[in-house]
Amino acid sequence: MKDSRRVFILIEVTLAGILILVTAAMLREYRGRExxxxxxILQEPDASRWAAFKYGLRAAAEDAGVDVLIVSAGEQPDAGEEETxxxxxxxxxxxxxxxxLHPDGGTVGLLxxxxxRVPVMVTGCPSFAKEGVxxxxxxxxxxxxxxxxAEELLADCGGSLAGRxxxxxxxxxxxxxGKDRESGFTGALxxxxxxxxWSVQNSGxxxxxxxxxxxxPVDFVICLDDSSLVAAGKEAGANNLHGALVxxxxHSTEAVYQLDMGNAECLVVPDEFNVGYQSVTEVARRLQSRFYDMKDTTVSHIMLYRETLFSRENQELLFSMSQ
Known part of the structure; x- marks a missing residue:
């Protein structure tokens, strides 16, 4: 009986030693792994509209222990250049x-x-059609x-736009x-x-x-994205919009500047920091486990007004936009 007990203890000690050696080897391999x-991949990644997004990328990369490389797809790339x-x-x-997400609808074909081949996260539009990928x-x-x-405009106009x-x-x-934003705006009106x-688009x-x-001439110019808001704000500041309100x-510092200067009545700001942060976080989880299914994530948005622009509750948002 004593011999059996000794053999059992010897086996336990041997197995514990093997486990320690294997664990140490795995740790050495992990620490040495890049x-x-x-x-x-972004269009014009140095533009200020990406500031909060890139800040979120960097923060998530540090938390997840991954490297992030920001690559330019060009100023106005077509789907072929994006794929290249x-x-x-x-x-x-x-x-x-x-x-x-590419503007000409070519992203789905590319995906x-x-x-x-590699995990892919698309930013900008959680609702875009991507069945089968x-x-x-x-x-x-x-x-x-x-x-x-639209709701903000209606509130400022007493609930009616009749005759405007x-x-x-x-x-x-x-x-x-912009398609979804325009649908949301016109649907609420x-x-x-x-x-x-009129509804017009510019490129570049x-x-x-x-x-x-x-x-x-119109009574109101509604800008569906950062570039158009900045452009219309500048024209309003130069009195070139025939008195139209913008x-x-x-989500850029230039857009906030137009609001601060009184060239825009209000600004709807998506949480671009979290777009960047959640994108990297989901991708990092997928890289850690091939069995993990990345999830679509919808981030929040807030409304900014000139009167309360620099209030305490907006400080974190404004900080992320300036990074």
């Missing part, structure tokens, strides 16, 4: 990709062609932001997001009267002044 690398940039990053060893999406509720803009006209302005670079006199940094000059969606 962090996973996530490539983030993505292929290049995969060949160069990217373990996952975070991709800006179908690379599906399964494994990519996830992170972004604000664009329909809700458009509706919030509206112009809608947007940037081609955010065309997919159905019973309020008023007329949408130039040409906004000429585009707005070519439109008939309402819009934006």
């Amino acid at each position: 962090p996973d690398r996530i490539a983030v 940039a993505l292929e290049r990053e995969i060949v160069n060893g990217a373990d996952a990709v975070i991709l800006q 179908e062609r690379i599906d399964g 494994s990519a996830a999406a992170t972004g604000p509720d664009n329909y809700a932001m458009g509706a919030a803009l 006209t509206v112009g809608l302005l947007s940037d081609m670079a955010e065309a997919e997001e 159905k019973e309020a009267g008023g007329t949408v006199a 940094q130039d040409g906004w002044e000429e585009l707005l000059e070519a439109q008939e 309402y819009g969606i934006g």
Whole structure:
């Protein structure tokens, strides 16, 4: 009996020793392993509208222990250029990709062609159609932001727009997001009267002044994205909008400046910090476990007003936009 007990104890000690050795070897391997690398492909990544988003990327990368590399797809890339940039990053060893939704609708086809090669997260529009591909999406509720803009306009007009006209302005670079925002805005105005006199888009940094000059005068210019808000704000500040009031969606320091200068009545701001943070967090979880299914994430938005712009509750938001 004593011999059996000794054998049992000897086996336990041996197994414990093996476990310690295996654990130590795994730890050495983990510590010597390079962090996973996530490539983030953006149009004009140095533009200020990406500041809060990139701040969120960096914060999440530090928390998750991954490396993030921000890559430019060009100033106005088409779907082919975007795919070239993505292929290049995969060949160069990217373990996952975070991709800006392309305005011409080519993103879904691109996702179908690379599906399964690396995990992919799409930013900007959680509601975009992506059936049949494994990519996830992170972004604000664009329909809700458009509706919030309409509700604010209606509140300022006493609940009715009868006899008044509206112009809608947007940037081609955010065309997919703009569709939902426009639907949300016009849907909330159905019973309020008023007329949408025009809906126009521009592409790139130039040409906004000429585009707005070519439109008939309206009572309100509704800007569906950051670039159009900044452009319309500048034109309002120069008295080139025939007295039209500007309402819009934006998330850059330039957009906040237009609000602060009184060139915009209010600003709907999506939480771009969390778009970046949640995108990296979900991708990092997928890289840690091949069995993890990345989830679509919808982030919040808030309304900014000139009168309370620099209040304590807005300080964290303004800080993230300036990073």
